Amino acid sequence: MTVLTHSAPFVAAYTLTSAAGVGKQATARALREGASGLEPNSLDWAELPCWIGRVRAAEEVRLRDEHADFDCRNHRLALLALEQDGFLDAVAAARARHGAGRVGVFIGTSTAGIRSTEIAYGQRDAQGNLPPSFHYATAHNLDATTEFVRRVLGLNGPAMTLSTACSSSAKVFCLAERLMRLGLIDAAVVGGVDSLCLTTLYGFNALQLVSPEACRPFDAARRGLSIGEAAGFALLERGAGELRLAGYGETSDAHHMSTPHPEGDGARRAMQEALDRAELAPQSIDYVNLHGTATPANDRAEARALEALFGPATPVSSTKGVTGHALGAAGITEAAVCLLALEGGFLPGGPTTREVDPELRCNFLLQTRPARVERVMSNSFGFGGSNCALIFARAA
Amino acid sequence: MRIYVESVGVLAPGLPDWPAARAVLSGQPFVAAPLAPPSPAGLPAAERRRSSPTVRLALAAAEQALAGSGIRAADMAMVFASAEASGLITHQLCEVLSRGGKEAREVSPTQFHNSVHNAPSGYYSIAMAATRAASSVCRGPWSFAAGLLAAATQICADAEAMMYVCYDSPLPFPLSAHLPVLESTAIAMVFTAEATPRSMAGWALEITGEDRLAPWPDWMPAAWWANASARGFDALATLAAPGGNARLPLADELALNVTPC
Numbered sequence: 172m173t174v175l176t177h178s179a180p181f182v183a184a185y186t187l188t189s190a191a192g193v194g195k196q197a198t199a200r201a202l203r204e205g206a207s208g209l210e211p212n213s214l215d216w217a218e219l220p221c222w223i224g225r226v227r228a229a230e231e232v233r234l235r236d237e238h239a240d241f242d243c244r245n246h247r248l249a250l251l252a253l254e255q256d257g258f259l260d261a262v263a264a265a266r267a268r269h270g271a272g273r274v275g276v277f278i279g280t281s282t283a284g285i286r287s288t289e290i291a292y293g294q295r296d297a298q299g300n301l302p303p304s305f306h307y308a309t310a311h312n313l314d315a316t317t318e319f320v321r322r323v324l325g326l327n328g329p330a331m332t333l334s335t336a337c338s339s340s341a342k343v344f345c346l347a348e349r350l351m352r353l354g355l356i357d358a359a360v361v362g363g364v365d366s367l368c369l370t371t372l373y374g375f376n377a378l379q380l381v382s383p384e385a386c387r388p389f390d391a392a393r394r395g396l397s398i399g400e401a402a403g404f405a406l407l408e409r410g411a412g413e414l415r416l417a418g419y420g421e422t423s424d425a426h427h428m429s430t431p432h433p434e435g436d437g438a439r440r441a442m443q444e445a446l447d448r449a450e451l452a453p454q455s456i457d458y459v460n461l462h463g464t465a466t467p468a469n470d471r472a473e474a475r476a477l478e479a480l481f482g483p484a485t486p487v488s489s490t491k492g493v494t495g496h497a498l499g500a501a502g503i504t505e506a507a508v509c510l511l512a513l514e515g516g517f518l519p520g521g522p523t524t525r526e527v528d529p530e531l532r533c534n535f536l537l538q539t540r541p542a543r544v545e546r547v548m549s550n551s552f553g554f555g556g557s558n559c560a561l562i563f564a565r566a567a
Numbered sequence: 568m569r570i571y572v573e574s575v576g577v578l579a580p581g582l583p584d585w586p587a588a589r590a591v592l593s594g595q596p597f598v599a600a601p602l603a604p605p606s607p608a609g610l611p612a613a614e615r616r617r618s619s620p621t622v623r624l625a626l627a628a629a630e631q632a633l634a635g636s637g638i639r640a641a642d643m644a645m646v647f648a649s650a651e652a653s654g655l656i657t658h659q660l661c662e663v664l665s666r667g668g669k670e671a672r673e674v675s676p677t678q679f680h681n682s683v684h685n686a687p688s689g690y691y692s693i694a695m696a697a698t699r700a701a702s703s704v705c706r707g708p709w710s711f712a713a714g715l716l717a718a719a720t721q722i723c724a725d726a727e728a729m730m731y732v733c734y735d736s737p738l739p740f741p742l743s744a745h746l747p748v749l750e751s752t753a754i755a756m757v758f759t760a761e762a763t764p765r766s767m768a769g770w771a772l773e774i775t776g777e778d779r780l781a782p783w784p785d786w787m788p789a790a791w792w793a794n795a796s797a798r799g800f801d802a803l804a805t806l807a808a809p810g811g812n813a814r815l816p817l818a819d820e821l822a823l824n825v826t827p828c
Contacts, residue, residue: 173725272776272821281683288657288742292665300741307745312651313684313705327820329774331713332705334684342702346717349724353568355774369664370657373672374679421700423645423692429680437698554680555689557701 175419175448178352180359181412182405182563184261186252187507189401189494190224194255199511203539205522207492209385209397217372222385224399224495225367226251241319243284243310244366244400252364252402253323261406262324262360269357276330277347278317279339279363281499281553283332284310286368316364320404328356334499336553337462338421339363340403341502341561345419347407362404363500371398371498378429380466386496388463388489388521389470389535391528396464399495403503405510414510417546417564418451420444424556431469431552435476438462438550441558442480445548449562453481455546456562458518460505462550463489464496473550474531481533488536492523502551502559509547509563518542568723568773569828571766572806573638576631576755578605578624579791584631592800592807597786602751609694617677618690620751621652621736625687626694628753629732633695636757637765640695643757644727647688647734648704648714650795651746654738656682687734699727710795711754712815712823715802718758719772726760735794749790754799768806769828777822781814801825 186194190208191201201208209222232247253259265274291305309315317332329350333342340363347359365371375381375398382395407416422444424437431438446453459481462473470489477487490508497504512519520538527535546564577588580602591597605627610618618626625647633640656678664672680686685703692701700721706713711733718731734753738746762769783792784800791797801813802825813825 285657285661289661289664292661295665295741300744305745307742308707312707312746314650314707314710318707327818329713329716329817329821330706331717333702334705335688335701335703336683336685345700346702346720349720352724353720355568355720369672370660370679370682373664373674374660374676374682377674377676377679421702423688423698423701425692425696425698427693428686428689429676440698553685554683555685555701555703556692557685557689 172444172447174450175417176450179415179417180348180351180407180409182414182510183408183412184258185405185507185510186256186258187403187504188226188252188255189497189504190226190399191494193228195511199515201493202508202511202519203517205520205539207385207523209495217369219372219376220383221381222397223367224397226400238322240306240309241315243287245284245316245364246319248366248400248402249316249320249364250323253404258404265358265406265408266325271325271327273328273357274326275328275347275350275356275359276317276321276326277343277359277361278320279333279343279499279502280313280316280365281334281336281339282365282368282370283313283316285370286366287311289369324360335557336555337498337501338551338553338557338559339499339502341551341559342421344416344561345421348416351409358406358408360404360406363503364402365497365499366400382465385523386465386491387524388465388491389527389531390524391526393465393467393470395466396496399497401494401497401500401504403500403507413566414513415564415566418445418449418562420560422558426556429554431472433472435472437556437558438473438552439476439479441560445560445562451546456485456548457544458512458547459485459487460509460549461487461489462552463491465491470531474533478532483532484534486518486534486536488519488521490519490521492521505549506561509549512547513544513563513565516541516544568719569769569771570719570722570758571762572768572770573757573759573763573765574632574635575803576628578602578628579752580750588803589807591786592804599788610690614690619656619681621734622687622690624736624751624753625732625734626691628734628755629691629730632755632757637763638728638757640697642728643730644699644721645688645697645701645730646704646714646718647732648710649734650705650707650710651738652684652687653682654742658739658742708795709816709818711798712817716823722758722760729758731756731758733796733799735796747793752791752794752796754796771826771828773824775822775824777814777816777820781816
């Protein structure tokens with residue numbers, strides 16, 4: 172494990188589009204006002220009684236003609252997000268500064284374009300062939316989204332997709348930091364994109380983890396998660412900047428494929444490693460954005476890990492009641508929430524949580540409040556026992 | 568970047584282990600033979616039944632590399648790479664999901680958690696009580712080099728020992744018409760940051776521009792050309808026949824150069 176203090180990259184630009192809003196300004200407003208982007212599911216192709224985080228604006232997006240083979244729900248959402256907050260211009264400037272081959276692209280996703288495969292399976296011909304409109308490599312394969320982002324941004328540095336379920340787009344920050352520290356690249360676009368599909372809606376439903384109401388993280392009466400879709404990106408560069416990636420930790424539970432270690436052992440070790448890399452004591456963290464999916468077992472495990480490391484005082488919340496659980500895009504979604512909190516001087520609350528479970532001994536914020544924020548942690552944990560904690564800090 | 572090869576595991580039809588692969592890579596004739604269904608010893612029987620063929624392939628290859636190394640699984644970070652780790656499961660899920668109507672869409676919970684790209688690394692970490700960082704990489708046809716790059720940067724940046732596994736298993740129809748993986752191939756390698764008494768070789772890795780697609784080796788069956796992991800045999804050839812180097816495709820215009828050192 173290497174300390175990052177002197178080599179920590181900074182976030183030169185970032186953007187987020189989720190059910191909470193298109194772009195940073197709308198997202199920050201939702202967080203400040205405690206407005207939930209969740210809505211009752213009215214998808215005409217997935218009749219499941221639950222709440223979802225749906226980005227309606229993405230559904231009407233049209234890709235450029237030269238990217239026609241990439242067209243799918245995931246890439247419409249990706250393009251909508253890329254076009255917000257001056258992100259395209261920021262990347263173009265980085266490309267001009269460093270050269271297109273010196274900027275990497277690392278994207279996390281859990282299902283990429285699988286919605287187009289679900290549709291194609293419904294359109295098989297009498298012999299069982301998928302329709303000619305189905306493009307596996309550009310609209311289904313997990314790497315399709317990374318390649319699409321790379322082409323839209325005109326970058327040709329090293330690129331890859333990380334897919335470790337719900338920690339995917341947190342771990343891309345760690346990967347990019349290592350390539351930058353070794354001097355293989357000068358800058359990196361990291362991010363995550365995941366969109367609504369039958370696979371995750373019915374899959375989590377089969378595991379009895381989908382809440383019939385808007386998810387209520389850390390609530391005594393929590394009943395499961397609400398799936399959302401989101402796309403977010405950050406441009407990381409080396410040198411001096413206001414918002415730094417100060418530390419990160421990555422661990423494996425080695426316990427169960429879809430249930431966390433009951434004491435949150437892997438989660439605690441990920442948080443500890445992030446603190447160690449940042450050379451910070453737990454008390455110096457102003458706020459922890461929880462993974463907080465609102466399933467009974469996940470929240471219990473995370474609370475135990477949190478209590479073991481931080482005690483009961485550190486302000487924490489899960490913002491999944493605002494955005495929904497964006498799965499492979501959850502890491503970037505909550506990294507962006509943390510960056511907005513650092514920049515905007517507020518601690519986000521969890522507006523859908525009514526009464527915090529007394530068994531989960533922590534300082535869970537129900538309401539957003541103004542505060543001077545210097546250092547924040549974001550947790551992301553996924554199937555396969557994949558854990559990642561990130562620490563972002565304002566420059567000292 | 569410089570890393571050290573501690574051990575190798577190989578599973579492919581006709582190449583059931585590293586000694587068999589080394590012989591072919593040293594110039595002996597390749598003899599095709601069916602690959603016995605991999606049955607990783609470290610996976611408890613119940614987990615073995617629940618896991619997918621891709622999981623069993625990746626774990627069995629990893630177990631070979633583990634057996635050849637002097638490092639405990641728990642002391643290594645992990646990078647798993649595949650162009651398509653869940654083709655069979657995706658097919659089964661999409662068949663059920665495309666039926667329409669919520670009653671018809673009865674998804675098996677086990678199948679759903681097996682559908683994630685990191686299922687092989689998840690099962691491996693559970694089987695081996697390996698609690699360090701695990702990443703699962705996809706980069707389509709360039710997945711072998713991309714995974715190796717992810718592994719090498721972690722080894723060099725944090726002085727980690729590493730289990731690296733790259734694998735492909737056949738896709739069912741109709742997905743097979745779009746990604747024609749016809750046979751299973753897998754390569755597993757243990758790497759270290761510093762040389763150990765068991766080190767087979769040092770590898771210097773460098774990202775370079777690439778303007779031509781490297782040809783597949785003459786001995787390799789054409790049936791493997793859709794397998795991203797089969798690109799790794801070029802890298803293994805540098806261990807079998809000293810003096811050569813390998814250019815592993817990392818993108819249309821990039822390669823990862825492997826030079827023994």
